[in-house]
Amino acid sequence: xxxxxxxxxxxxxxxxxxxxxxxxxxxxxxxxxxxxxxxxxxxxxxxxxxxxxxxxxxxxxxxxxxxxxxxxxxxxxxxxxxxxxxxxxxxxxxxxxxxxxxxxxxxxxxxxxxxxxxxxxxxxxxxxxxxxxxxxxxxxxxxxxxxxxxxxxxxxxxxxxxxxxxxxxxxxxxxxxxxxxxxxxxxxxxxxxxxxxxxxxxxxxxxxxxxxxxxxxxxxxxxxxxxxxxxxxxxxxxxxxxxxxxxxxxxxxxxxxxxxxxxxxxxxxxxxxxxxxxxxxxxxxxxxxxxxxxxxxxxxxxxxxxxxxxxxxxxxxxxxxxxxxxxxxxxxxxxxxxxxxxxxxxxxxxxxxxxxxxxxxxxxxxxxxxxxxxxxxxxxxxxxxxxxxxxxxxxxxxxxxxxxxxxxxxxxxxxxxxxxxxxxxxxxxxxxxxxxxxxxxxxxxxxxxxxxxxxxxxxxxxxxxxxxxxxxxxxxxxxxxxxxxxxxxxxxxxxxxxxxxxxxxxxxxxxxxxxxxxxxxxxxxxxxxxxxxxxxxxxxxxxxxxxxxxxxxxxxxxxxxxxxxxxxxxxxxxxxxxxxxxxxxxxxxxxxxxxxxxxxxxxxxxxxxxxxxxxxxxxxxxxxxxxxxxxxxxxxxxxxxxxxxxxxxxxxxxxxxxxxxxxxxxxxxxxxxxxxxxxxxxxxxxxxxxxxxxxxxxxxxxxxxxxxxxxxxxxxxxxxxxxxxxxxxxxxxxxxxxxxxxxxxxxxxxxxxxxxxxxxxxxxxxxxxxxxxxxxxxxxxxxxxxxxxxxxxxxxxxxxxxxxxxxxxxxxxxxxxxxxxxxxxxxxxxxxxxxxxxxxxxxxxxxxxxxxxxxxxxxxxxxxxxxxxxxxxxxxxxxxxxxxxxxxxxxxxxxxxxxxxxxxxxxxxxxxxxxxxxxxxx
Amino acid sequence: xxxxxxxxxxxxxxxxxxxxxxxxxxxxxxxxxxxxxxxxxxxxxxxxxxxxxxxxxxxxxxxxxx
Numbered sequence: 001x002x003x004x005x006x007x008x009x010x011x012x013x014x015x016x017x018x019x020x021x022x023x024x025x026x027x028x029x030x031x032x033x034x035x036x037x038x039x040x041x042x043x044x045x046x047x048x049x050x051x052x053x054x055x056x057x058x059x060x061x062x063x064x065x066x067x068x069x070x071x072x073x074x075x076x077x078x079x080x081x082x083x084x085x086x087x088x089x090x091x092x093x094x095x096x097x098x099x100x101x102x103x104x105x106x107x108x109x110x111x112x113x114x115x116x117x118x119x120x121x122x123x124x125x126x127x128x129x130x131x132x133x134x135x136x137x138x139x140x141x142x143x144x145x146x147x148x149x150x151x152x153x154x155x156x157x158x159x160x161x162x163x164x165x166x167x168x169x170x171x172x173x174x175x176x177x178x179x180x181x182x183x184x185x186x187x188x189x190x191x192x193x194x195x196x197x198x199x200x201x202x203x204x205x206x207x208x209x210x211x212x213x214x215x216x217x218x219x220x221x222x223x224x225x226x227x228x229x230x231x232x233x234x235x236x237x238x239x240x241x242x243x244x245x246x247x248x249x250x251x252x253x254x255x256x257x258x259x260x261x262x263x264x265x266x267x268x269x270x271x272x273x274x275x276x277x278x279x280x281x282x283x284x285x286x287x288x289x290x291x292x293x294x295x296x297x298x299x300x301x302x303x304x305x306x307x308x309x310x311x312x313x314x315x316x317x318x319x320x321x322x323x324x325x326x327x328x329x330x331x332x333x334x335x336x337x338x339x340x341x342x343x344x345x346x347x348x349x350x351x352x353x354x355x356x357x358x359x360x361x362x363x364x365x366x367x368x369x370x371x372x373x374x375x376x377x378x379x380x381x382x383x384x385x386x387x388x389x390x391x392x393x394x395x396x397x398x399x400x401x402x403x404x405x406x407x408x409x410x411x412x413x414x415x416x417x418x419x420x421x422x423x424x425x426x427x428x429x430x431x432x433x434x435x436x437x438x439x440x441x442x443x444x445x446x447x448x449x450x451x452x453x454x455x456x457x458x459x460x461x462x463x464x465x466x467x468x469x470x471x472x473x474x475x476x477x478x479x480x481x482x483x484x485x486x487x488x489x490x491x492x493x494x495x496x497x498x499x500x501x502x503x504x505x506x507x508x509x510x511x512x513x514x515x516x517x518x519x520x521x522x523x524x525x526x527x528x529x530x531x532x533x534x535x536x537x538x539x540x541x542x543x544x545x546x547x548x549x550x551x552x553x554x555x556x557x558x559x560x561x562x563x564x565x566x567x568x569x570x571x572x573x574x575x576x577x578x579x580x581x582x583x584x585x586x587x588x589x590x591x592x593x594x595x596x597x598x599x600x601x602x603x604x605x606x607x608x609x610x611x612x613x614x615x616x617x618x619x620x621x622x623x624x625x626x627x628x629x630x631x632x633x634x635x636x637x638x639x640x641x642x643x644x645x646x647x648x649x650x651x652x653x654x655x656x657x658x659x660x661x662x663x664x665x666x667x668x669x670x671x672x673x674x675x676x677x678x679x680x681x682x683x684x685x686x687x688x689x690x691x692x693x694x695x696x697x698x699x700x701x702x703x704x705x706x707x708x709x710x711x712x713x714x715x716x717x718x719x720x721x722x723x724x725x726x727x728x729x730x731x732x733x734x735x736x737x738x739x740x741x742x743x744x745x746x747x748x749x750x751x752x753x754x755x756x757x758x759x760x761x762x763x764x765x766x767x768x769x770x771x772x773x774x775x776x777x778x779x780x781x782x783x784x785x786x787x788x789x790x791x792x793x794x795x796x797x798x799x800x801x802x803x804x805x806x807x808x809x810x811x812x813x814x815x816x817x818x819x820x821x822x823x824x825x826x827x828x829x830x831x832x833x834x835x836x837x838x839x840x841x842x843x844x845x846x847x848x849x850x851x852x853x854x855x856x857x858x859x860x861x862x863x864x865x866x867x868x869x870x871x872x873x874x875x876x877x878x879x880x881x882x883x884x885x886x887x888x889x890x891x892x893x894x895x896x897x898x899x900x901x902x903x904x905x906x907x908x909x910x911x912x913x914x915x916x917x918x919x920x921x922x
Numbered sequence: 923x924x925x926x927x928x929x930x931x932x933x934x935x936x937x938x939x940x941x942x943x944x945x946x947x948x949x950x951x952x953x954x955x956x957x958x959x960x961x962x963x964x965x966x967x968x969x970x971x972x973x974x975x976x977x978x979x980x981x982x983x984x985x986x987x988x
Contacts, residue, residue, distance in 0.1 A: 078937055226959075227959065230957070230965075240955075255945065287983050298972055321988055803936050
């Protein structure tokens, strides 16, 4: 079934499907229901990083150098951990300033320099062209191989074919047409392409599924799992060598440089910048991407080694290129469907890369290279044309075709000299040249336009000399003399052993020299003079993006005169008249102004217009254009710095104010709580007083009643008289006791009680208490048992107070036991650093509901009334006082009783810590 | 604010940890002809550490409210 027409038909069907997805997503985006506003879609679209270079090339590299293919994926994994800082900051900056490409980003940071934007564009185009060539090569090779099914035929050298017969050319043109359809249907001021992102995310899934299918087929279909493949490979000395670091030719320098390169590439490749920064919908999507994207990388690399070893085991040295194992292994085993799936997977890897990369590059070429040149050529009269938006689109379309044709040319020139991975690394090394100026842009305010120009140029030239030209020479496109003997015959200038540096592979060698030149020039030239006003302003907008809000800060640093009826046509020329009008309408609405004509052409409006234009034609050109219609007053560096300082101070003040108001509201909250507490205490005090007076009145009333009877009636009999006097005496005693206890409690609670702490033996205290209450027990016929240990540790406490507690507990126990059969047990034990004293009785017990309230003031258990007066025996203060005393010594007083469950009696227990520390009453 | 700063510090820690674990000279320590579940130790190590780092990153950044 694998005829040429069928393969081509499947490819077209696949591309059609992609287009349908993009179209659907685009429609949804226009309707405001974006399908890509999901963190997982964002993470998947980042996987545009995995091109055919990963798809076919990883296996090739693994077959040649074992584990050496991995740093290219470990680097991005590590970088993603830092992305929370770096990428988030780039996204924030790009959105605030409407930056749409990496060239624009660099140009805007270093004073909106057109020259710098142009240089970045040139470097990016030249650097990435080999990478695009690689995609073309992969697609055309895989097509050719599949066409010869079931035979395995390696594609003949491309340059032996005349160009008309070279399928690669047609692949290039087809991809160009496809990209134009995708990326330049209309002009968008934010350069966002929702449809494209949806298609890219879909392609990422296709790539992963296709590659994993081959991996599973090879690992479990042909062989018997991972262990089988590795053990078979282990028997061949050549293959066994691949499984070690030594044979992997992955020396430390190569490993480190590849990791570094891939870390930079994940941020700085034009397509990664496009997807990760420009197309980002919500910076919170980064959260998911931080781990999902590395996970994708891990999964797509899981089967690389098994496929590489499987291919090597099967084909041996039979002249099958290891870059093609992914495709040729299924073919050898007559898996037609799988082979077709692999081809489509490769196609999706290639199209994804080519589409995003060329769209990103075409934006850069248009905004930072072509437009600045065209606008300078006055004879074209561009500045007088009414609507240039169509021209912008045409420039981009031409740029896309031109870039793909350049890629094709490189493929013809140098494509066969390198394996896939080699070509990709050349591109990586080129974009790594952006690293110093980008990181400088993000974190260093001292970088200047001159420094950036010098650094980029120096790094780029070294890259050309040590990596690009040698790649031409190796393909025979350039004479190889300068490779072997050095430029002008000077051995010190050998491109790949510059100044005699040897022992590094070509990538590490290039990286070392180019970074040395790049960073050195960037820092050196930047430090030679202080930044001028515009650089300082842009530096602030970039470095402090999380601290300053760009719109006011950007607008504040501008002074001049402008007119709306000049700004509007200018915007119309590049955005289209209707869109410009609509944008200004919206601005007017946001400002609360009735119409566009009523807008004041102040600094804010000029800033808004410039930002909007920056989205369409790049920040540098936008600035030139806006400056052409407004009268700008140049600001000196000092003025700019003053304004920025002011902005900072305002911010600092407002932060201070915010902090103070927070402190104030916290204080208010505390005060309110304190007030609440006081009111509650006041209420408790009132309750207490009213209870106390009530308790005092009861005995007083009865004393008074009996006294009056005695006073009024002298004829009362003696026995009666004695009884009355007895009651009066008892009530007076009760009154005295009550008053004493109230005073006592008040003293303890207010912290004025006197404590006479001394070393005491608790056994002695218990014995003394028992002795003192002995008559009471005898009187009521209640038995008292003592269970004391032979010795107890001495503790520090107030002896009298403890006796007071014991007397209270013992007299309570007596009160509640039935006379004659009652039995009270006092025991002492040491447990977990505490001395525990239990006083257990066999009375009626205390119901659970009462167990809490008996410790409250004036609340009593309810039984055991006085024989004489019929009133409760106690004052209701004994237990509260006892509890306060025990707590003062750091112990606790509690009761256990369960009459509801048939338990007998109640047990009051208190504890005293062995290492007693007096607790200050609260 | 504090919590997001903590998340940031943790991510940097994961980055540094990864830089050390997935690099020379630790890799050369594991470069021996020992097998782990049928897979050469070096490969098993790299993939296990790789997966571990991803797990750590996910745990750090996806913490509720983090």
